[in-house]
Amino acid sequence: MISSLNIFFYFFAYCALVHGQVVPEGGSSSRVIVHVDLDCFYAQVEMISNPELKGKPLGVQQKYLVVTCNYEARKLGVKKLMTVRDAKEKCPQLVLVNGEDLTRYREMSYKVTELLEEFSPVVERLGFDENFVDLTEMVEKRRQQLQSGELSALTVWGHVYNDQYVNLHDILHVRLLVGSQIAAEMREAMYNQLGLTGCAGVASNKLLAKLVSGVFKPNQQTVLLPESSQVLIQSLNHVKEMPGIGYKTTKRLEALGIRSVRDLQTFSSKILEKELGISVAQRIQKLSFGEDNSPVTPSGPPQSFSEEDSFKKCSSEVEAKNKIEELLASLLNRVCQDGRKPHTIRLIIRRYSPENHCSRESRQCPIPSHVIQKLGTGNYDVMTPMVDILMKLFRNMVNVKMPFHLTLLSVCLCNLKALTTAKKGTIDYYLTPSLSTTSRSGKRSFKMKDTHVED
């Protein structure tokens, strides 16, 4: 019999092991974080697929947008998220490739994350083209191996932000320099093994690492020493450039007269907490000082798989069903390759509206267990029952007897669980995130409302 005390012990041992984030010895809690950011990722993948595109101005198109482009195109005035019309106007020689199918980008993206995980297992993905790695442990190991002669010969790899003087007697400087060495090795490995170039930023937390990685652009790296962190954050022209402060928060801050990072630093904490809520207020005000204690959370395998398609107009149930079938077919291939089984399915729509084009509605429900079991297994028809469920979710959201106008459909498979032999009552049971009630974030998961679809 396992006592609750023992379960507690195993839980913490599990956290320390999985997260691998042991604070360096000596009482210091200073970390070394690298942010790795691939150069115009989709365009790079396209140039690898078709080398004839190299050297030409290249844009990747989704619908009527150029979502990204290579540096040849940028030199000629093409920007990210420019419309195809504007881009062609600016740059008539622009070569366009369609990038609506993300399969090759997604596959290359995970190859990058896996490569970085070989350096240290603590890798957090941010989108398809960015990764954070916590180098604290690796740096400490290398630093302790350093002989006295090697320490005095230690040099920085890449740029030092603000051309700051490096002091080899300062242990924080030494750690960050070792971090810059590892960052250089990571970029070298990405180029040699995958043919990809990118930037890296090394600093003491995720916010600063991310900000400093973009200082020298493309295919370069920069390290931030602690004494220059204020210079870095003050270099931002507006609070909206701060990662973590998005569209909505920016609007609310502007309503309070807060525009610059300095404005946010000096604004009354009490009033900010009343306006934005204590959680957001405290977090973003810390960010404004360059403080960010959020851990690098290992992403691991994806939590959800989704496929979406946007269009000018979908106004009939048959049309919707055809699009939903297409989305689902792709998803089933992906989920089959992954091996895990989704236990929840969700349908997302966007209704036409001249203004609020961002708002989406969704309905989700459990996938019946007999359907889950048939998921990986060959040619059993799993499409029909799942399309039936999706159409019920559809009719739950859309009154098909009334005229409707949709501009997006999306299907999401989530609540993924590993096939496992772990039995209830064993240690494995409590250590398997998908089985115990403890989610990856270490917080209690709570029940989501599922819409009930009758058979």
Place this chain on the structure above:
DNA sequence: TGGGGTTAT
């Protein structure tokens, strides 16, 4: 504005 993702409430 695309086609994805995550976490918090």
Place this chain on the structure above:
DNA sequence: ATAACCC
């Protein structure tokens, strides 16, 4: 189920 954030 939605709203916020990220790319």
